[in-house]
Amino acid sequence: MRAMGAQGETRELARALLAHVAHQRLLGVAEVPRATPCAVVTPPSNVTPPSRAASTIAPDARETLETVREDLGDCQRCKLAPGRRTLVFGVGDPRSRLVFVGEGPGADEDAKGEPFVGRAGQLLTEIITKGMQLRREDVYICNVVKCRPPGNRNPEPDEVAACEPFLVRQLGAIGPEVIVALGKFAAQTLLRSKTPITQMRGQWFDYHGIKLMPTFHPAYLLRNPGDKRLVWADIQKVMGALGLPVAGK
Numbered sequence: 353m354r355a356m357g358a359q360g361e362t363r364e365l366a367r368a369l370l371a372h373v374a375h376q377r378l379l380g381v382a383e384v385p386r387a388t389p390c391a392v393v394t395p396p397s398n399v400t401p402p403s404r405a406a407s408t409i410a411p412d413a414r415e416t417l418e419t420v421r422e423d424l425g426d427c428q429r430c431k432l433a434p435g436r437r438t439l440v441f442g443v444g445d446p447r448s449r450l451v452f453v454g455e456g457p458g459a460d461e462d463a464k465g466e467p468f469v470g471r472a473g474q475l476l477t478e479i480i481t482k483g484m485q486l487r488r489e490d491v492y493i494c495n496v497v498k499c500r501p502p503g504n505r506n507p508e509p510d511e512v513a514a515c516e517p518f519l520v521r522q523l524g525a526i527g528p529e530v531i532v533a534l535g536k537f538a539a540q541t542l543l544r545s546k547t548p549i550t551q552m553r554g555q556w557f558d559y560h561g562i563k564l565m566p567t568f569h570p571a572y573l574l575r576n577p578g579d580k581r582l583v584w585a586d587i588q589k590v591m592g593a594l595g596l597p598v599a600g601k
């Protein structure tokens with residue numbers, strides 16, 4: 353994906369902030385009170401304010417996806433570990449401007465060790481390639497939890513609590529300009545919100561200085577193809593934020 357140009361400094365600040373937040377969470381710090389305004393990004397007027405306390409910036413340029421993966425190791429930090437075949441870390445451009453975050457691996461992903469490779473994944477790939485006119489490898493794709501929940505159930509709070517710090521560290525290492533939260537679970541988890549996805553989708557939120565767009569999960573679209581137009585509308589907003597030309601449908 354092409355370089356971001358003038359927003360590079362902002363991106364680096366956001367990346368450093370996420371790395372710091374992840375480190376604090378791993379230390380058991382849930383929230384850091386904001387003593388002074390945290391001007392990571394000046395959001396446009398339609399960006400919803402952060403739904404949780406902002407954190408102070410402590411630049412840490414040493415974080416990379418490799419260091420995050422090394423720290424995960426053969427992770428046994430939650431009860432999903434015994435049932436997994438593969439720890440599904442994430443795939444794509446480690447410096448992408450755009451990150452898609454889903455809920456967790458399914459059976460196909462667990463078998464292949466790559467997120468979004470089943471039928472829903474094929475639909476996500478079509479959104480990226482045919483809709484956005486990008487290559488799948490131009491973006492980064494990952495999940496809130498990295499091991500398959502049994503029976504594809506939703507990840508439970510203790511599992512999210514164990515795994516999310518590594519997602520935040522991944523986001524900190526990548527430093528994207530935009531995050532697309534795929535589906536209710538990912539959106540509600542990242543934003544600490546109980547708002548239905550039907551109300552969140554299509555609106556911009558702020559995730560530690562990074563613009564976040566919730567939209568429907570591709571698996572939902574397989575069951576409800578009539579709502580593809582809504583996802584396309586959301587994706588067009590993402591393309592606009594990234595300065596990408598809207599050419600396909």
Ligand code: SF4
Pocket residue numbers: 424427428429430431432433439497498499511514515
């Ligand atoms: S879901 Fe995350 S925290 Fe739980 S075992 Fe897998 S990698 Fe570790």
